[in-house]
Amino acid sequence: MSEITATPMQMTPLAPGQLPLHPRMHFVWALNHSLWFSLLLAAVAVPLLVRFTGMPILAALLLALTAGVCLGWTYAGRYAAHYSAVYLADGVLIRRGVWWRSELFVPRARIQHTEINQGPLDRRWNMAGVRIHAAGTHLESIPLAGVPLAVAVQLRDALLDRRTHADGA
Amino acid sequence: MAPERRGDECRLHPFSWLFVLVAQLRGVALPAIVLLLFGRGEWWEFLAIVGAVLLALYSLVYSFGFRYRISNDELLVREGIFDRTERHIPFARIQNIARRSNLLHRLFGVTELRLESGGGTKPEAVMKVLRVSDAEALVALLRASRTRSMVDVDVEQAATPAKEVLLHLPLSELVRFGLISNRGMVVVAGAFAAFWQFSPEQPKSVLRVPINWIAQMFGEVSAHHFGLLTVVGGGALLLFLAFAALRLLSVVLAILGHYGFTLEREGDRLGAGGGLLTHAHGSARIDRLQMLHVEESVLHRLFKRMSLKTDVAGGARGANDQSGKLHWLAPIATVAQVDTLLAQVLAAPTLTALLWRPLHARAWRRRARWSRVFWLFASAGLTYLFGALGLLALIGVPWSVWSARGWAGFTRYALDDRFLAYREGWWSRRYALIELDKLQAVELKQSPFDRRHAMASIAVDTMSADPLGQRIDIPYLPVAEARALFAVLARRCAGRV
Structure with a gap:
C-alpha cells in the first residue's frame, strides 16, 4: 500500500475543535450494526420462530434480516448522535x-x-x-x-x- | 575484559554458554525426565527433545557472538551469528537496571544484567552472564554517564551517592509475611495442576490417590467403631494439620524468596531485593515509579501490617516478574513504616492524612442490588427444589446489604495538588496512589443505571500497570462531582496546572 499523504494544499495546521465526521461514516456504522443485529437475531430468534410458530425457515430468516437492518439503522443513528x-x-x-x-x-x-x-x-x-x-x-x-x-x-x-x-x- | 575501558569491545563471561544452556534446558528438562520415566516411546516426543537440544546448541553458539561496547554516551550491543543485530542504546534511555543471580550464578561469581528502557515489553539488553565485578563496573559507569549527561550540578555528590537503608526485613517479619501471603496454597494448586497435565489419559487416577487414603482412613475408623464426636474431632484435626502444613510451606517460600529483604535509596534510585538461594535485586529511578499499591487483607490487619508494591515504567509487568525488576517496596511493613516510606520516597502525605471523600450517598444500595437479586432468585430456586429449607438462602439478602454498606463505608477517593488516591474494600482493603502528572488518560463512564441514579464513574490509566491487576476506577460518584474530577484530572495530566 502506498504511503498515506494528503496534497500540500490540504496541509494547513489543524485548528482545535470538533473533528468532522466523514458523511459516509453513518452509512458504515449502519451497515456494521445491521450485520451484527441480523446475525444475532438469526441465531436467537429464527430457531424460536421456526420451533414455536411453524414459520418456514426462509421467511424467518428474511424477517430477522429486516428487523436486524431496522435495528442497526436506528442504533447507528443513536450512536452517531452520541459520538x-x-x-x-x-x-x-x-x-x-x-x-x-x-x-x-x-x-x-x-x-x-x-x-x-x-x-x-x-x-x-x-x-x-x-x-x-x-x-x-x-x-x-x-x-x-x-x-x-x-x-x-x-x-x-x-x-x-x-x-x-x-x-x- | 573489564568494561570500564571505553571503546573496547567486551564479551560475556567465558562460562556464559553454561547459563544459556541451563536456561534453555530448564524448559524441557521436566517433560524430558517425565518422558524418560513414564514415556511409551512415542517417536515425535523424542523428536521434540532432539529439537530442544539443537536449540540449546544454537543458543550456546549465539552466546559466543554476543559483544558489547561502551562509547561516550551509548552502549552498543551486537548479537547473533546468522541473524545479526546491532543496537545502539543511549545511556539516557536506560531506565531500569536489574541484576539477578541464582545459586549457580553465585557459584561461578557471575550475575545476569538486564537494561530496560521506558517502553516496550522486552528489555533493551540482557547480559547473560557477566562477572560480578564487571557488572558492577558497568552499572557504575552507566550511572556516572547518566548523571553527567543530565545535570552538571553536584556531580561530585551524585557520582558517589550515599546508600540509605529505608527498610530491612528481619526473619520474624518474613514469618509473618509467609503466614499472610498463603503462597503455599498457590504452589500446591500449581503442583496439582501440573500433575494432572502429565497424566491426561487418566485424570481420575490423580484424585484416586487421596480418595483412597481417605477411604482407607475411614475404613479403619469405622472398623474401630469410634463415636461420632471422635470422627468429627479427628476430621477437624486433619483439616487443621493440612491448613498448618500449607501455612508452613508459605512461610518457607517467603523466607526463600525474601530472606534479608532490604529497600535502599542511592541518590535518585531505589533498589530492593532479597532471597535465600536466588537473590533477586531490582532498582529504578524514583521518578520512574508509577502507581503505588498498598494491600491490607484481613490477615494483614490481624497482624497490624500492610504491604507496599509499585509499578515501574518500562516494560509490561507480569510477563517478566522474575526479571528482578523493582516491584516490592515492602512485602510487609507496619502502618507507620508504610507511611514513612511514602513520605521518604515520594514525599507523599500519609494514608490517614489524605482528605478522603466518600462516594454517592446511595452507592451501597447500588452495590447491594445485584447480589440481593441473586440471593432472592437463589432462594426461590432452592425452595422449589428442596422445600422450605431453601428459604435459608434469604440470609444472603441482609448479608449483601451489610457487606455493601461496609464496602461503601470504606471506599473513598482523595485528590490533593500532587496525588490521586483511591481506597476500596471492606474486610480486605487496598489503596492505590498515583502522582497526577503520571496519568496517561482519564475516562468518565456512565452505564444506563448510572444515568438513572445521576452517578458516574472515573477511571484513570497508568503506565506499566499489571493488565489483570487493580486500577483506579472510582464508581458511584455523584455526576456533578465526577465531571469536576474529570476536568481537574484532564487538566493535570495534560500538564496544565
Whole structure:
C-alpha cells in the first residue's frame, strides 16, 4: 500500500475543535450494526420462530434480516448522535457509546504514536480512520471514527509530540 | 575484559554458554525426565527433545557472538551469528537496571544484567552472564554517564551517592509475611495442576490417590467403631494439620524468596531485593515509579501490617516478574513504616492524612442490588427444589446489604495538588496512589443505571500497570462531582496546572 499523504494544499495546521465526521461514516456504522443485529437475531430468534410458530425457515430468516437492518439503522443513528471527537490544544476528547457512555481524554504529551488506516471503501470515499496509541495499560489503543483523509493526516501531524526525550513516564 | 575501558569491545563471561544452556534446558528438562520415566516411546516426543537440544546448541553458539561496547554516551550491543543485530542504546534511555543471580550464578561469581528502557515489553539488553565485578563496573559507569549527561550540578555528590537503608526485613517479619501471603496454597494448586497435565489419559487416577487414603482412613475408623464426636474431632484435626502444613510451606517460600529483604535509596534510585538461594535485586529511578499499591487483607490487619508494591515504567509487568525488576517496596511493613516510606520516597502525605471523600450517598444500595437479586432468585430456586429449607438462602439478602454498606463505608477517593488516591474494600482493603502528572488518560463512564441514579464513574490509566491487576476506577460518584474530577484530572495530566 502506498504511503498515506494528503496534497500540500490540504496541509494547513489543524485548528482545535470538533473533528468532522466523514458523511459516509453513518452509512458504515449502519451497515456494521445491521450485520451484527441480523446475525444475532438469526441465531436467537429464527430457531424460536421456526420451533414455536411453524414459520418456514426462509421467511424467518428474511424477517430477522429486516428487523436486524431496522435495528442497526436506528442504533447507528443513536450512536452517531452520541459520538464526538474533539481535537483540543493539548489532547483529544472522545465521547462515545449509546447505553454505556464514555468520555475519554488523552493528553497529547502522552500519545506515543498514531496510525491512519484505510480500507478499500475508505480509499474510494477519501475517508480514513485514526488510531491513537497512548502509553497507558488499559487504554493504549484508541480508535477514532472515519474522518476525511485530509483531516486524518492533519490530525496525525498535530498529535505527534516532537519534543525529544518525551517518553511519557 | 573489564568494561570500564571505553571503546573496547567486551564479551560475556567465558562460562556464559553454561547459563544459556541451563536456561534453555530448564524448559524441557521436566517433560524430558517425565518422558524418560513414564514415556511409551512415542517417536515425535523424542523428536521434540532432539529439537530442544539443537536449540540449546544454537543458543550456546549465539552466546559466543554476543559483544558489547561502551562509547561516550551509548552502549552498543551486537548479537547473533546468522541473524545479526546491532543496537545502539543511549545511556539516557536506560531506565531500569536489574541484576539477578541464582545459586549457580553465585557459584561461578557471575550475575545476569538486564537494561530496560521506558517502553516496550522486552528489555533493551540482557547480559547473560557477566562477572560480578564487571557488572558492577558497568552499572557504575552507566550511572556516572547518566548523571553527567543530565545535570552538571553536584556531580561530585551524585557520582558517589550515599546508600540509605529505608527498610530491612528481619526473619520474624518474613514469618509473618509467609503466614499472610498463603503462597503455599498457590504452589500446591500449581503442583496439582501440573500433575494432572502429565497424566491426561487418566485424570481420575490423580484424585484416586487421596480418595483412597481417605477411604482407607475411614475404613479403619469405622472398623474401630469410634463415636461420632471422635470422627468429627479427628476430621477437624486433619483439616487443621493440612491448613498448618500449607501455612508452613508459605512461610518457607517467603523466607526463600525474601530472606534479608532490604529497600535502599542511592541518590535518585531505589533498589530492593532479597532471597535465600536466588537473590533477586531490582532498582529504578524514583521518578520512574508509577502507581503505588498498598494491600491490607484481613490477615494483614490481624497482624497490624500492610504491604507496599509499585509499578515501574518500562516494560509490561507480569510477563517478566522474575526479571528482578523493582516491584516490592515492602512485602510487609507496619502502618507507620508504610507511611514513612511514602513520605521518604515520594514525599507523599500519609494514608490517614489524605482528605478522603466518600462516594454517592446511595452507592451501597447500588452495590447491594445485584447480589440481593441473586440471593432472592437463589432462594426461590432452592425452595422449589428442596422445600422450605431453601428459604435459608434469604440470609444472603441482609448479608449483601451489610457487606455493601461496609464496602461503601470504606471506599473513598482523595485528590490533593500532587496525588490521586483511591481506597476500596471492606474486610480486605487496598489503596492505590498515583502522582497526577503520571496519568496517561482519564475516562468518565456512565452505564444506563448510572444515568438513572445521576452517578458516574472515573477511571484513570497508568503506565506499566499489571493488565489483570487493580486500577483506579472510582464508581458511584455523584455526576456533578465526577465531571469536576474529570476536568481537574484532564487538566493535570495534560500538564496544565
